[in-house]
Amino acid sequence: MNESTDEELAILVQGNNDVAFGVLIERYQGRLLRYGKKFLSDDDHIEDIVQEVFIKTYQNIRGFDTDRKFSPWIYRIAHNAFVNALRKKHREPVISVDFDIFTDHPQEHYDPAEEEDRKAIRAVVESGLAALPPIYKEILVLYYIEEMSYQEIVDILHVPLGTVSVRLRRGREALKKTIREQGNHE
Amino acid sequence: MNTMQNKPDIKEKVLTKIGHGDVRKRPRAYFMAQVVVVVAFLIVALGLLVFVLSFAIFSVHESGEQFLLGFGGRGILTFFALFPWVMAIIDVALFVLVEWLLRRFKFGYRIPVLRAVFGILVFAVLGGIIVSLTPFQATLLRMAKQNKLPFIGEWYESIYASHSDQGVFRGTVDSIQGNEFVISHDDNDRDADDGAWTVTAPAGFDMSTIVVGERVYVAGAPVRQGVLQAYGIQQLSGDM
Numbered sequence: 555m556n557e558s559t560d561e562e563l564a565i566l567v568q569g570n571n572d573v574a575f576g577v578l579i580e581r582y583q584g585r586l587l588r589y590g591k592k593f594l595s596d597d598d599h600i601e602d603i604v605q606e607v608f609i610k611t612y613q614n615i616r617g618f619d620t621d622r623k624f625s626p627w628i629y630r631i632a633h634n635a636f637v638n639a640l641r642k643k644h645r646e647p648v649i650s651v652d653f654d655i656f657t658d659h660p661q662e663h664y665d666p667a668e669e670e671d672r673k674a675i676r677a678v679v680e681s682g683l684a685a686l687p688p689i690y691k692e693i694l695v696l697y698y699i700e701e702m703s704y705q706e707i708v709d710i711l712h713v714p715l716g717t718v719s720v721r722l723r724r725g726r727e728a729l730k731k732t733i734r735e736q737g738n739h740e
Numbered sequence: 741m742n743t744m745q746n747k748p749d750i751k752e753k754v755l756t757k758i759g760h761g762d763v764r765k766r767p768r769a770y771f772m773a774q775v776v777v778v779v780a781f782l783i784v785a786l787g788l789l790v791f792v793l794s795f796a797i798f799s800v801h802e803s804g805e806q807f808l809l810g811f812g813g814r815g816i817l818t819f820f821a822l823f824p825w826v827m828a829i830i831d832v833a834l835f836v837l838v839e840w841l842l843r844r845f846k847f848g849y850r851i852p853v854l855r856a857v858f859g860i861l862v863f864a865v866l867g868g869i870i871v872s873l874t875p876f877q878a879t880l881l882r883m884a885k886q887n888k889l890p891f892i893g894e895w896y897e898s899i900y901a902s903h904s905d906q907g908v909f910r911g912t913v914d915s916i917q918g919n920e921f922v923i924s925h926d927d928n929d930r931d932a933d934d935g936a937w938t939v940t941a942p943a944g945f946d947m948s949t950i951v952v953g954e955r956v957y958v959a960g961a962p963v964r965q966g967v968l969q970a971y972g973i974q975q976l977s978g979d980m
Contacts, residue, residue: 568765572758579751601750608754609763617771712849 560624567615575615578624579608585700586632592683592695593636594643603639607632626702626709633692633710640688672698675726682732690725697722782841786863789834793868795895796827798877803899804910804957804976811959811972818906818959835860909937909958909968910976913950921950923958939968949975 555563555577566574586607590600610631618627679698683691696702696710707718757763800806800823808819838860842848848856871877883889884896900910904925911923919941939958941947950956950973960970 572755575758576751576755579754583750605750605753608750609757612754612758612763613766614771616765616768617774708850709846712843714850714852716852 626706629710685732694725785838790867794871797872807974
């Protein structure tokens with residue numbers, strides 16, 4: 555069962571195989587905790603929220619379309635749970651009106667060295683993330699740390715592909731600025 | 741400290757809840773029903789969007805208010821004052837509802853909002869124009885006149901509402917003399933504006949287009965009771 559893909563496990567869970575769900579929890583527990591920790595502090599009971607994400611995943615597993623990838627689907631559930639937790643904490647919209655979703659944006663393509671870039675940038679992203687607004691923080695986490703593709707991010711955030719592209723570029727720019735400022739202060 | 745000791749035992753907690761029956765999987769039918777309900781709402785909202793828009797087009801055409809657009813600046817201002825804004829507000833609300841419902845689907849959130857809005861707008865306008873060209877709205881109007889149209893009958897009755905306060909009159913030409921003619925204005929409300937009105941045509945107006953016995957649409961300003969200085973005149977066709 556450990557060699558099965560997430561989607562194969564999801565099909566088993568859709569039946570009545572709860573052991574398969576245990577394997578899915580093992581696979582995603584660490585990733586979702588790491589994802590949550592980028593937005594919430596330990597005081598926010600991230601473990602409880604992640605536990606709730608797994609419960610929602612189990613409850614809604616029969617609504618998962620097994621022709622699609624499992625990871626964006628469970629990350630979508632996690633995204634909603636973390637956004638709700640942030641909303642409760644700040645008592646205000648975490649992501650206000652996002653004008654980037656209104657218009658078409660040309661998708662920006664990387665050269666073949668993009669994968670190498672991604673690994674190199676990952677460490678930089680980790681160091682400068684805390685000072686960024688949530689809208690950029692999340693997209694950088696999904697792309698550089700969770701290593702999601704553009705299309706997977708589209709399905710997690712429910713925004714058009716061009717928006718992912720433009721938000722990622724702006725996130726990188728904001729990150730560069732933050733790191734530069736941090737360097738000046740030291 | 742050992743990382744295993746730090747790792748919360750989420751798996752055990754979740755599986756225990758599942759094992760105790762505290763958490764259950766929703767049946768596939770639940771998700772299918774959810775899709776069916778959203779699709780049904782979408783179809784109804786799109787249908788209403790087209791219907792309300794077609795009513796607004798039909799109403800502007802049937803009441804003769806479209807002629808105001810050809811009567812210069814004052815006509816355009818009066819057109820906007822008489823425009824069925826309530827219909828426009830209902831349509832905007834339906835528009836937002838359709839957009840929101842579309843975003844629940846993969847094809848909906850993958851396209852930019854403005855492109856989706858443009859698509860809905862084209863669909864609604866084309867649909868509204870096509871429906872307004874069919875006998876559908878005229879049939880509903882006839883039913884409303886016969887008091888056989890519940891709920892929205894008043895919408896149709898309001899098409900012929902009096903707008904004499906805005907200087908708009910509909911009536912039959914009784915007589916013509918020089919650049920003046922007399923109309924018998926009757927908007928079925930038996931108020932002060934009923935009766936004969938002497939209309940002075942605007943400078944340069946071709947009086948040969950005015951024929952005794954025919955109905956006209958007049959926009960102007962009352963000079964005194966029973967006398968109207970028109971800034972726009974248009975013949976009405978059919979039973980308008």
